[in-house]
Amino acid sequence: MKTTMANLGIIVVTGFLLMSCATVQDTLYMQSLDVRGPVNLPPIHTNNDSIASRVSISPRVNVMNADPVQGNVESNMYASPGENLNWSFPVSTFGFDIDARVSPSVALSFGLNYATMGHDELVGGSAGLGFMFRGDNAMGRIEVGAQFQTMRYDASTVLVQTITPWYTSSSTTTIGYFHDIGTSTPFGYYGSLIVQSRKLSGIFDIFAQLAVSRQGLTSFSPQTEVAYLGVMTYISTDTRTGNSATLVTLTPGLSFNLGGSSRFLTAVRIIKEVEVSSSSEDFLFQPVVQFEIGL
Numbered sequence: 086m087k088t089t090m091a092n093l094g095i096i097v098v099t100g101f102l103l104m105s106c107a108t109v110q111d112t113l114y115m116q117s118l119d120v121r122g123p124v125n126l127p128p129i130h131t132n133n134d135s136i137a138s139r140v141s142i143s144p145r146v147n148v149m150n151a152d153p154v155q156g157n158v159e160s161n162m163y164a165s166p167g168e169n170l171n172w173s174f175p176v177s178t179f180g181f182d183i184d185a186r187v188s189p190s191v192a193l194s195f196g197l198n199y200a201t202m203g204h205d206e207l208v209g210g211s212a213g214l215g216f217m218f219r220g221d222n223a224m225g226r227i228e229v230g231a232q233f234q235t236m237r238y239d240a241s242t243v244l245v246q247t248i249t250p251w252y253t254s255s256s257t258t259t260i261g262y263f264h265d266i267g268t269s270t271p272f273g274y275y276g277s278l279i280v281q282s283r284k285l286s287g288i289f290d291i292f293a294q295l296a297v298s299r300q301g302l303t304s305f306s307p308q309t310e311v312a313y314l315g316v317m318t319y320i321s322t323d324t325r326t327g328n329s330a331t332l333v334t335l336t337p338g339l340s341f342n343l344g345g346s347s348r349f350l351t352a353v354r355i356i357k358e359v360e361v362s363s364s365s366e367d368f369l370f371q372p373v374v375q376f377e378i379g380l
Contacts, residue, residue, distance in 0.1 A: 113244055114163045115158045116158075116163055116240075116243055117240070118169065119170075119171045119238065119239040120172050121172075121173050121175075121207075121237040122200070122207050122236035122237060123149065123175050123178045123209065124369070124371065126296065126298060126354060127211070127232075127275040127296040128213070129143075129294055129350060129375060130194060131290075131292055131377065141183070141377050141379045142183055142378050143184070143350075144378075146178070147180070147354075147372070147373050148176065148373075149174045149176065149178070150176055151369050153171050153172055153174070154170075154171075154369075155168040155171050156168055172302065175200040180198030180199060180209075181196065183196065184215070189217070192215040193215075195211070195212050196210055196212075197209070197210045198234075207234070207236065207268075209235060212231055214229060214230060222282065223281065223283055224283050225279055225280040225281065230274065231275075232300070233270050233272045233273070233301075234270065234271070234273070237268050238266070238267060239265075240303060241262070241263070242263040242265065243260060243262055243263070245260055261310055262310070263307035263308070263309055263310050264309055264311045265307055270304065271300075271328070275296060275297065276296065277296035280293055281293075281340065289339050291337075291339060293338070294336040295335055296334045297333055297334075299329055299332075299360075300329060300332060302328055303328050304328070329360065330361055334354050334356050335354075337352060338350055338353070345379060346378075346380075347377060348377045350373070353373070354369075354372075354373060355370060
């Protein structure tokens, strides 16, 4: 009797192990995405002929009184019909940037920004490396860097799980639906070029910045299941798009000399989003007021 029970146990365990030897593929698709948070754009650092000014601090205020950007996250059989991406902005964002020269032509930059939307506090920042150049009548700066930005998201996601047992080529498919609400802090990167006049007058100079940045919108794994899927294993394929936005920005402005190494900047950012399909906004406009205080 004991031998029979032992054999039966071996058969059951063996059968379980054989059944568990299956190929499992979990594929994610985005249905819809609603995000709230500021546009995090490259810092504006104008050059200063004062070599004595090794460090400058630039407090700033950005205003974005614009309608939400609406478009298509992606095209797949699970995506919600019509415009399934909505990105809304805070009216104002406050921040500061620090620029530290390590030589007359190289500088390190760091920045933080802060905004609120409802009960959410949204913090972002950046870190970059700048290279300055000078001519007789103009000077400029090339900068590259990385950035992060906290965003609020409301996302609907589909998880398609395909299981193929080892003993057959036939597979079974199960679909799970998720609805997650929360905040995430995705990362991005940027590059910019600033060209400005040099000693145009004793009062002010003109400048223009051309920049390209890729800002993350979300960074999360589905957690809240609203329709039964079963046992989740791992995400082998993530096809979700709409997790980022690519922004091309042109910023003309004026730089007023306040004496010594300090200046007052006023500018307007002209922003074009080029990654989101069928974006509802042709251009976004963001007025900027900034001080540069040399130390």
